[in-house]
Amino acid sequence: MPHAFWMFAAGMCVVLCGCDGHGPRTVENPDLEAKVPAIEYAARTHDRSAIPELVKDLESDDPAVRFYAIQGLCSMSGETFGYRYYDSDDDRRPAVVKWKQWLARQTQP
Secondary structure: OOHHHHHHHHHHHHHHHOOOOOOOOOOOOOOHHHHHHHHHHHHHHOOHHHHHHHHHHOOOOOHHHHHHHHHHHHHHHOOOOOOOOOOOHHHHHHHHHHHHHHHHHHHOO
16 A cells, blocks of 8 residues: 555544544643643533542642643632632642532532
């Protein structure tokens, strides 16, 4: 088969699989190029199954992850609990505790 055919087939696999070399677009993916669109999609569609990961992401070392996580959480819940992604770990801690408490209340029967 011609080389162009295999290039086309590989490209179609990437398109059809939704893969772009960064892994699946899920909020659990550590790669920002996959994670950020997944967070944005979850917020836009109010996919509450993403909330536990977003609460976890509030403690990320990466300020971009924290930024998108709080934006997604705020979009889905209308809350921030005073969380600011750019604050120090110590300054963010009280808001993170509030988010964890909020999450626990959401998952109780």
